[in-house]
Amino acid sequence: MAFKQADRLDKVHHSQMRRIFGLCNQLKSRGEWVGDVTIGQPNFPTPQYIKDACVKALEEGHTGYEATDGIPELKAEIIKKIKRDTGLIYDPSEIMATNGVAMGCFVSLMACLNPGDEIIIPDPVYFIYDNCANIAGATIKKYTLREENEFQVDIDELKSLITEKTKMMVIVSPSNPLGASLTTDNLAEIAKIAVENDLLVVTDEIYDMLVYEDPKPVSIATFPGMRERTIILNGFSKSFAMTGWRLGWAAAPADIIDAMNRLGFYMTSGPVSFVMHAAAAALRDEDGSVEMMRQEFNKRRMYLVEEINKMKNFSCLAPKGAFYIFLNITKTGMSSHDFCEYLFEKYRVAVIAGNLFGSSGEGFVRISYAASDEILQAVVEGLQKADKDF
Numbered sequence: 001m002a003f004k005q006a007d008r009l010d011k012v013h014h015s016q017m018r019r020i021f022g023l024c025n026q027l028k029s030r031g032e033w034v035g036d037v038t039i040g041q042p043n044f045p046t047p048q049y050i051k052d053a054c055v056k057a058l059e060e061g062h063t064g065y066e067a068t069d070g071i072p073e074l075k076a077e078i079i080k081k082i083k084r085d086t087g088l089i090y091d092p093s094e095i096m097a098t099n100g101v102a103m104g105c106f107v108s109l110m111a112c113l114n115p116g117d118e119i120i121i122p123d124p125v126y127f128i129y130d131n132c133a134n135i136a137g138a139t140i141k142k143y144t145l146r147e148e149n150e151f152q153v154d155i156d157e158l159k160s161l162i163t164e165k166t167k168m169m170v171i172v173s174p175s176n177p178l179g180a181s182l183t184t185d186n187l188a189e190i191a192k193i194a195v196e197n198d199l200l201v202v203t204d205e206i207y208d209m210l211v212y213e214d215p216k217p218v219s220i221a222t223f224p225g226m227r228e229r230t231i232i233l234n235g236f237s238k239s240f241a242m243t244g245w246r247l248g249w250a251a252a253p254a255d256i257i258d259a260m261n262r263l264g265f266y267m268t269s270g271p272v273s274f275v276m277h278a279a280a281a282a283l284r285d286e287d288g289s290v291e292m293m294r295q296e297f298n299k300r301r302m303y304l305v306e307e308i309n310k311m312k313n314f315s316c317l318a319p320k321g322a323f324y325i326f327l328n329i330t331k332t333g334m335s336s337h338d339f340c341e342y343l344f345e346k347y348r349v350a351v352i353a354g355n356l357f358g359s360s361g362e363g364f365v366r367i368s369y370a371a372s373d374e375i376l377q378a379v380v381e382g383l384q385k386a387d388k389d390f
């Protein structure tokens, strides 16, 4: 039988990042050394108190179906966190537990967008937003985040993208792959535009606990007129070193959450029961390990920024959050793709080409400093050698 996939998948592609990650793992399994800074995954194990809470939940018998939109204990902790961070008060009917922010992205876009609706997405950005928008049949418009603008949103450009078909805009702050955070002033202007044009805003705040500089970024949901039109996405993967647990949440007005929940039910029928119990414990942060990890990331960030900016051909802005350096390689004269191949073939250092996150990432590569100190030192040495090649 000649298989013909559904049309909605025509613009949906496998993640190139996972391919590179797989290639690195193949080499490592053959005993070869690779300076692998490709993946945005903390090199720390999940904190012990969270693992203990998971074991306890299993032993207490939380192995059956439980509330598919999130157990009450988890929702209560999420509500407390949002209140602590933003001052906003959410009702349990305004919270949904998701199988990671990846699912939060999928259900929010699929629940809100009709084919032909327009969505405004950052470029560059972690690629789930483009792919989910394509699955929804939406038309994608991109706003460019430029290094010379400290990766802030160009408000005139944003305004120029809005038409009567624009329904939604996405912001990711702190950003993957940029490490940049949108300033309060920039967010205030974006919020004003969203209100004036009656847009929904999806704000991906998965790195909100991994920030290194004051003032701390604020949520766009806190600006006047925004709570009613904002879908906050967040999750446990990064700040709690829980990438494999697959848990996140969405916070939005109850009618939006209800639509997302109906869709989510037919996808996964809810996250894993005992994981939800462990995640509620995670948010109580009982032993300070989340802060310890943040401090370690911060040390690595400072080390990389200092070493890189001593080099002749490479430079970077100091990231404000997340755990990525967006390395400017334009002085080498190579494309991002060719530079990645070169660095890998010659120095066994694996980074991600910036243009995989959008065309404006051309001329950059992403380094994840969620890797060990040892790997990061070797990556710096590799870059220092490569620096002399140009």
Ligand code: PLP
Pocket: 040, 099, 100, 101, 102, 103, 126, 172, 175, 176, 204, 206, 235, 236, 237, 243, 246, 247, 248
């Ligand atoms: N959003 C951003 C900005 C990310 O960087 C990632 C993972 O790298 C995700 C979402 C996916 O997170 P999760 O593991 O919660 O699905």
